[in-house]
Amino acid sequence: MKLLLSLLLLIPSIVLAEVQVFLPGIQMRFQDTLHQARESVYYKNYAIHYQMQSYILGLEYNKSSEDSGNSSLKVESQTDEWLMVAGYSFYTWIIDRSIAHAIDNKKNVSIKETPRFEFFLHGVLGKTQTQVKTSVVNTSSTQKTDWDDVVGVGAAVQFKIGYFLTSLDTHYLQSKGFSPNFVPVTTLKIGAEF
Amino acid sequence: MLKKSVVETVKSQKSFKSLSLWLSLCLGLAACQQNKQPEPTGTVQVQIPLSASVNGQVEYKLQNVYLQKIESLRNVRGGYAQFYYAPGLKNNSLDGYSPVAYFIEAAQSLFVPKDDLSTQMATLYYHFQSLVQFSQAMGLSDVTTQPVQVAIQAKVMDESQGVMLDNAFFDGRSKAFVFVRYSLNDLPISVNGGIVAHEYFHSIFYNLVYEVMKKTNLPVAQKIRDETLHQDVAVTDKVTTQDLFNETYLRGLNEGLADFWAWVYTTDSNFLKWSLPAYSKSRVLNVNDREYWDRQKIENTVTLAFISDENPTSYLGRNAIYQVGTGYARFLKQLSELKSSEQKISLADAKFVVANQLVEFLKTLPVQASKLTSADVFDVTSLFTFMNQSKSVLSQKECVLIKDYLSFNNTTDKYECVVDKNSYKVVKK
Numbered sequence: 001m002k003l004l005l006s007l008l009l010l011i012p013s014i015v016l017a018e019v020q021v022f023l024p025g026i027q028m029r030f031q032d033t034l035h036q037a038r039e040s041v042y043y044k045n046y047a048i049h050y051q052m053q054s055y056i057l058g059l060e061y062n063k064s065s066e067d068s069g070n071s072s073l074k075v076e077s078q079t080d081e082w083l084m085v086a087g088y089s090f091y092t093w094i095i096d097r098s099i100a101h102a103i104d105n106k107k108n109v110s111i112k113e114t115p116r117f118e119f120f121l122h123g124v125l126g127k128t129q130t131q132v133k134t135s136v137v138n139t140s141s142t143q144k145t146d147w148d149d150v151v152g153v154g155a156a157v158q159f160k161i162g163y164f165l166t167s168l169d170t171h172y173l174q175s176k177g178f179s180p181n182f183v184p185v186t187t188l189k190i191g192a193e194f
Numbered sequence: 195m196l197k198k199s200v201v202e203t204v205k206s207q208k209s210f211k212s213l214s215l216w217l218s219l220c221l222g223l224a225a226c227q228q229n230k231q232p233e234p235t236g237t238v239q240v241q242i243p244l245s246a247s248v249n250g251q252v253e254y255k256l257q258n259v260y261l262q263k264i265e266s267l268r269n270v271r272g273g274y275a276q277f278y279y280a281p282g283l284k285n286n287s288l289d290g291y292s293p294v295a296y297f298i299e300a301a302q303s304l305f306v307p308k309d310d311l312s313t314q315m316a317t318l319y320y321h322f323q324s325l326v327q328f329s330q331a332m333g334l335s336d337v338t339t340q341p342v343q344v345a346i347q348a349k350v351m352d353e354s355q356g357v358m359l360d361n362a363f364f365d366g367r368s369k370a371f372v373f374v375r376y377s378l379n380d381l382p383i384s385v386n387g388g389i390v391a392h393e394y395f396h397s398i399f400y401n402l403v404y405e406v407m408k409k410t411n412l413p414v415a416q417k418i419r420d421e422t423l424h425q426d427v428a429v430t431d432k433v434t435t436q437d438l439f440n441e442t443y444l445r446g447l448n449e450g451l452a453d454f455w456a457w458v459y460t461t462d463s464n465f466l467k468w469s470l471p472a473y474s475k476s477r478v479l480n481v482n483d484r485e486y487w488d489r490q491k492i493e494n495t496v497t498l499a500f501i502s503d504e505n506p507t508s509y510l511g512r513n514a515i516y517q518v519g520t521g522y523a524r525f526l527k528q529l530s531e532l533k534s535s536e537q538k539i540s541l542a543d544a545k546f547v548v549a550n551q552l553v554e555f556l557k558t559l560p561v562q563a564s565k566l567t568s569a570d571v572f573d574v575t576s577l578f579t580f581m582n583q584s585k586s587v588l589s590q591k592e593c594v595l596i597k598d599y600l601s602f603n604n605t606t607d608k609y610e611c612v613v614d615k616n617s618y619k620v621v622k623k
Contacts (some may be wrong), residue, residue, distance in 0.1 A: 069310035
């Protein structure tokens, strides 16, 4: 994990990149819950991305916790997940027609300040771990799983204007640590691009 | 329509390639589903809350135990128990779906329940596994359905037609154990090993006593109609005080002996306090007063039940059943402890001996019932006399214990302990 992080931090120093920093985002997963149903579960998402031309590389941390029971028998489970997202921007829709025409005519125009949507395809790799704390009367025990592999694919659309950035990502993740093993994930986050 | 820009055209070509790559990844990912880890079966180690005796004090701790004969850990289904979530009753069987239990796999293949329902399922499975094995050791292989059918989060109407809460019972019609929703802030009933053992004993009593009495059409059984053991059944106008006496005695015996079974299983003489503290004080078993509800006391209460405004069976359910039973439970607990200390055997062995004798006593109840005429009532001292006449060797202290119980409120008969070969016996003076 540390190696991945250091590699990720090295990249912007060797290539000119745009850094996307996001505020904590809201993530929704459709997964099994303790209510004996498959329903939406909210995760907190923390993300930082580096975009180099059409390519994007991101590091994301997702966290969720769920409590059940009462004061004598309480079970608290927490899921932590680190994901590395690699993406490719395959389409940019510039809302302002005149800017789009200028680009068509090969004029040197900056699109930084113009509102636009950028569409990405993502591949995802990472690790997930679940920790369970069980408390019974006056004693408690904490157990955790190994870091299980996570793989996934997905797509994202980013709306950009100036430094402002908002992103809607949809991923389809797989891990033996998930229930079910395949989980659809949607994340909404806002941030800034430098 | 806006003419497609150069940027878009170039990106469209790129996007075709990337889309192909993306689709390949999707297919690859779908193929990964086959790598799903197989569900553990057979013997599975889990972490559950169990009671443990530490320096004579019982406390609940998390312990690692093995669930055996597991067919599906996802449903905690196996050779010992099968669960139904909020089921209905169809053709005298539980009808519903199996709840899903969630576990994490921690180090050394230890499976830890991820929520309270999963914890309850794993704990119940373990208790039923242990209770079935204990019964099998006593030759009671056929008394309960295997796997044990268990309803959890069951929705059952109570007497006032409200939803029953904080309770559990053995249902004779479906031969299932029913656990309703627990709403208090204490230990849920389904993880209280004492209460699970208490309910398990009801299934033994049902099969060895009520079922036999029903099959033989004994008049007492017809009047008792106690198929759902905790459900008070309205009695008809034709019920006599003798019928009500016998009903009260048998139901009381059933409850009391079930409390003894709970103590045998947990060594917790106050097992109710963890889950139902409001009921625990009157049923605590470490009271060595050598008293019980004699015939006169039961008769008086039955008379009060008849003149009360409510259904006599309900009245007795609230005012007599548990009180009748607790005396017998305390007697058997004292007998086990004396047997352990006097005969220099472990408490576990002593419990096993007394529990075995108890099972033999249960088998005599239908015989006793068959000898009753419509005006007769059960002999409330029959448990004491049975223990006195059993083949088991009695020490002097055990004999005195039985004598004290037989002599309680008994002004007509006088008893003494005499040596009979290598054992003491109580005899009438």
